[in-house]
Amino acid sequence: MVTKYLDRYAISVSLLVLLLILSLVFTGFFTSNVMPYAFAATVLAGTSFFFEYLFNKAGNERQEKGKKMYFYVIPANMIIFVGIVLLLFN
Numbered sequence: 321m322v323t324k325y326l327d328r329y330a331i332s333v334s335l336l337v338l339l340l341i342l343s344l345v346f347t348g349f350f351t352s353n354v355m356p357y358a359f360a361a362t363v364l365a366g367t368s369f370f371f372e373y374l375f376n377k378a379g380n381e382r383q384e385k386g387k388k389m390y391f392y393v394i395p396a397n398m399i400i401f402v403g404i405v406l407l408l409f410n
Contacts, residue, residue, distance in 0.1 A: 328376050331389050332368040335397075339364060356408035363404065364397050 326333060339361055371393045375385040 329369060329372050330382075331386060332365070332372045335368050335394075336365050356404070360401060360404040360408070364401060367397060367400065368393060 368389075372385070372389065375388055380388065
């Protein structure tokens with residue numbers, strides 16, 4: 321069951337792990353702003369899982385799904401993250 325989930329949502333899980341690893345770099349900054357960062361992380365993880373769910377539902381192959389995530393979801397998540405950081409942390 322876990323391997324099926326990891327296989328279907330491999331890209332989102334890897335992005336979530338990357339987000340967690342990169343958050344350790346900014347721990348000193350984000351300890352005073354835990355709730356806004358948790359909100360930003362939830363939004364980014366939610367959009368990644370949602371789009372990957374849609375790509376899985378459409379029956380896309382892994383390579384095609386990876387290209388769609390690379391060209392659409394990752395740039396959109398970067399824009400969302402910058403927007404959230406600018407709005408919440410300033």
